[in-house]
Amino acid sequence: xxxxxxETASLTKRFGSFVAVSSLDFEVEVGxxxxxxxxxxxxxxxxxxxxxxxxxxxxxTARVAGYDVVRDAARVRELISLTxxxxxxxxxxxARENLILMxxxxxxxxxxxxxxxxxxxxxxxxxxxxxRLVKNLSGGERRRVDxxxxxxxxxHLLVLDEPTTGLDPRSRQVVWSTIRELVxxxxxxxxxxxxxxxxxxxxxxxxxxxxxxxxxxxTPAQLKTQVGQQRVDVVAADSAAYERLLGVLRxxxxxxxxxxxxxxxxxAPDEAGDLARVAAAVSASGIGVDEIALRRPTLDxxxxxxxxxxxxxxxxxxxEVAA
Amino acid sequence: MSAVTGTAxxxxxxxEFVRDTLLLTGRSLRAIPRVPERLLDVTIQPxxxxxxxxxxxxxxxxxxxISYKDxxxxxxxxxxxxxxxxxxxxxxxxxxxxxxxxxxRSMPISRLSVISGQVIGQFCExxxxxxxxxxxxxxxxxxxxxxxxxxxxxxxLTVLALIAFTWCGVLFGMLVRxxxxxxxxxxxxxxxxxxxxxxxxxxxxxxxIPRAIAEWDPISALVATVRSLTTPGFxxxxxxxxxxxxxxxxxxxxxxxxxxxxxxxxxFNRTLAQ
Numbered sequence: 001x002x003x004x005x006x007e008t009a010s011l012t013k014r015f016g017s018f019v020a021v022s023s024l025d026f027e028v029e030v031g032x033x034x035x036x037x038x039x040x041x042x043x044x045x046x047x048x049x050x051x052x053x054x055x056x057x058x059x060x061t062a063r064v065a066g067y068d069v070v071r072d073a074a075r076v077r078e079l080i081s082l083t084x085x086x087x088x089x090x091x092x093x094x095a096r097e098n099l100i101l102m103x104x105x106x107x108x109x110x111x112x113x114x115x116x117x118x119x120x121x122x123x124x125x126x127x128x129x130x131x132r133l134v135k136n137l138s139g140g141e142r143r144r145v146d147x148x149x150x151x152x153x154x155x156h157l158l159v160l161d162e163p164t165t166g167l168d169p170r171s172r173q174v175v176w177s178t179i180r181e182l183v184x185x186x187x188x189x190x191x192x193x194x195x196x197x198x199x200x201x202x203x204x205x206x207x208x209x210x211x212x213x214x215x216x217x218x219t220p221a222q223l224k225t226q227v228g229q230q231r232v233d234v235v236a237a238d239s240a241a242y243e244r245l246l247g248v249l250r251x252x253x254x255x256x257x258x259x260x261x262x263x264x265x266x267x268a269p270d271e272a273g274d275l276a277r278v279a280a281a282v283s284a285s286g287i288g289v290d291e292i293a294l295r296r297p298t299l300d301x302x303x304x305x306x307x308x309x310x311x312x313x314x315x316x317x318x319x320e321v322a323a
Numbered sequence: 324m325s326a327v328t329g330t331a332x333x334x335x336x337x338x339e340f341v342r343d344t345l346l347l348t349g350r351s352l353r354a355i356p357r358v359p360e361r362l363l364d365v366t367i368q369p370x371x372x373x374x375x376x377x378x379x380x381x382x383x384x385x386x387x388x389i390s391y392k393d394x395x396x397x398x399x400x401x402x403x404x405x406x407x408x409x410x411x412x413x414x415x416x417x418x419x420x421x422x423x424x425x426x427x428r429s430m431p432i433s434r435l436s437v438i439s440g441q442v443i444g445q446f447c448e449x450x451x452x453x454x455x456x457x458x459x460x461x462x463x464x465x466x467x468x469x470x471x472x473x474x475x476x477x478x479x480l481t482v483l484a485l486i487a488f489t490w491c492g493v494l495f496g497m498l499v500r501x502x503x504x505x506x507x508x509x510x511x512x513x514x515x516x517x518x519x520x521x522x523x524x525x526x527x528x529x530x531x532i533p534r535a536i537a538e539w540d541p542i543s544a545l546v547a548t549v550r551s552l553t554t555p556g557f558x559x560x561x562x563x564x565x566x567x568x569x570x571x572x573x574x575x576x577x578x579x580x581x582x583x584x585x586x587x588x589x590x591f592n593r594t595l596a597q
Contacts, residue, residue: 052429084426088421088422089426090421097353102430105346105432106430
C-alpha cells in the first residue's frame with residue numbers, strides 16, 4: 001500500500017488567464033499533519049478543491065491514497081473528507097438534523113445516525129445550539145458543526161480549509177483541541193491556513209504557498225533555521241533614546257537598525273552570552289529601553305524572507321479564487 | 324488502524340439512488356415551513372391575482388359561454404404552474420450557491436440524487452400551492468364540472484406539467500447563479516407569457532402580435548386544457564394547439580423535459596468539472 005495520503009505532480013489549475021495553481025508538487029505522508037501556509041489568494045483553496053474532486057486540474061496529477069482524483073474520483077470521495085472555508089451545511093436544518101442527514105447519506109441507519117450525531121455534538125461542544133437552525137448560528141458555531149460533519153466517517157484523509165479563519169477565540173480553541181485529538185489518534189490531516197501560529201502549533205510539515213507555487217517546504221524548525229539564527233532585539237523607550245542607543249551599540253556590535261520599530265537587532269550566535277553583553281552595554285549607557293529580548297526567528301520572518309511579503313497580508317494582485 | 328479499510332467501497336446501485344433521493348427530498352421538504360416566503364410566492368401571489376381579476380377588472384370582462392369565475396380559475400392555475408419555473412429556479416440557484424451542495428458532491432453518494440431530491444421537493448411545494456389555490460377558488464364560487472375520466476386526465480396532465488416546469492426551473496436556476504437574477508429574468512419572460520395565454524381575457528380579442536404569440540404559447544395550451552376539462556363544452560380554439568390543448572400540452576411537457584433534463588444534469592456535472 002502506498003505511504004502517501006496525498007501526492008501531486010506538476011498540479012496546475014487556471015481560471016481564464018489567471019494561474020491559480022502552478023506546477024505544484026507536494027506530498028502528505030500517512031499519519032502526518034501537513035499545513036499549506038500562504039496568504040489569501042495564494043491558491044490554497046483551489047488545491048484542496050482539486051483534491052476533493054470538486055475542481056478538475058488543467059495539468060499534472062493529484063493522487064489521494066494512490067487514487068487519481070480525476071480517473072478514480074468516486075474512490076477518492078470515499079477516502080477524503082473536506083471541511084471548507086464556507087460552511088457546507090444546510091442552513092434550513094438544525095445543527096443536529098444536518099449531522100443526522102450527513103450520517104444517513106453515509107449509509108448509517110436512522111438510530112446509528114442519531115447516535116453518531118450526538119457523539120459529535122458532545123465532542124465539538126455543539127450541545128448549546130444543536131437544535132437551532134444553521135442559518136441562525138454564528139460563524140464559529142457553524143464551523144464547529146461543519147467540522148463535526150467532516151468527522152462522521154473516519155476519513156483516510158481529513159482536509160480542513162482554513163479551519164479557524166474568522167473564528168472567535170473560544171471556537172478557535174475548540175477547533176484546535178479537536179484537531180490535536182484527531183492527530184493523536186493518527187488521522188492524516190491536510191490543513192490550509194494563513195496563520196503561521198496555527199501552522200506552527202499543529203503541523204508536522206509546512207508547505208509555503210505563494211502565487212500558486214510551493215516556495216518552501218519542511219518542518220517548522222527547518223523553515224525557521226533557513227532564515228537565520230537567534231537575535232537580541234533592543235527596543236528603545238523613545239526616538240531620542242533610539243538615536244543615542246544606535247551610537248552606543250554601533251561600536252561594539254554588528255547591528256541591524258529598525259528605525260520604525262525603534263528596535264536595534266543584534267545577531268546572537270552565543271545566545272544568552274550575547275544577550276548578557278548587549279544588556280550590559282545598554283545598562284552602562286543609562287538609556288531608557290522598553291525591552292531587551294532574545295528572539296528565535298518566527299515563521300513571519302521565514303515567510304517574509306522567502307516570499308518578500310508578510311503572510312496573512314494579501315500578495316500584490318492577490319485575489320481569492322473560490323470558484 | 325488502517326483508515327482505508329474503514330471505508331468500504333460504496334455502491335451506486337438503484338437502491339442507493341432511491342435512498343439518497345428520499346433523504347435529500349426530506350431535506351428539501353423541511354425547508355418549506357422554514358422558509359415561509361417561498362410558500363408565500365406560490366399562494367399569496369395567485370390569490371392577489373384572483374382578487375384583482377374577480378373583483379376589480381372582472382366586471383369589465385365578458386366571455387361568452389362561461390361565467391368569469393369558471394374562466395378565471397383555470398387561468399390562475401395555469402399561471403401558477405408557469406410561475407413554478409421561477410420558484411424552482413430561484414430555489415435551485417440559492418441552493419447551488421450554498422456550500423452544502425459541495426459537501427454532497429464530495430461525498431460518495433449518487434450525484435443525480437442531489438438534483439432529484441431538489442426536483443421532488445419543488446414539486447411538493449408547487450402541489451401545496453395549487454391545492455391552496457383550488458380551495459380558495461372553490462370557496463369563492465368556482466364551480467368546476469369534472470367527470471371521473473376528466474379528473475384523471477386533469478391530474479395526469481397537471482403532474483406532467485409540474486414536473487416539466489420544475490425541471491425547466493431547475494435548469495434555469497443552474498444557469499443563472501443568483502436567485503435575484505432568476506426572479507428578475509423570470510418575470511420579464513414568464514409574466515407576459517402568462518398574461519398572453521388567455522389567462523384573464525380571451526386570446527381571440529387580442530391584437531395580431533400578442534395573439535400570434537398566444538396561439539403558440541405553451542402556457543395557453545395549459546390554460547386551455549384546464550379550462551376545457553373543468554367546464555365541459557367550453558372550447559378555446561384559434562390555432563392547432565388551442566383546438567387540441569391536451570395533446571399540445573402533453574407534447575410541450577415532453578419537449579421541455581427532453582431539453583431541460585439532460586441539460587440540467589450536464590450542467591450539474593459541468594459545474595464540478597470547471
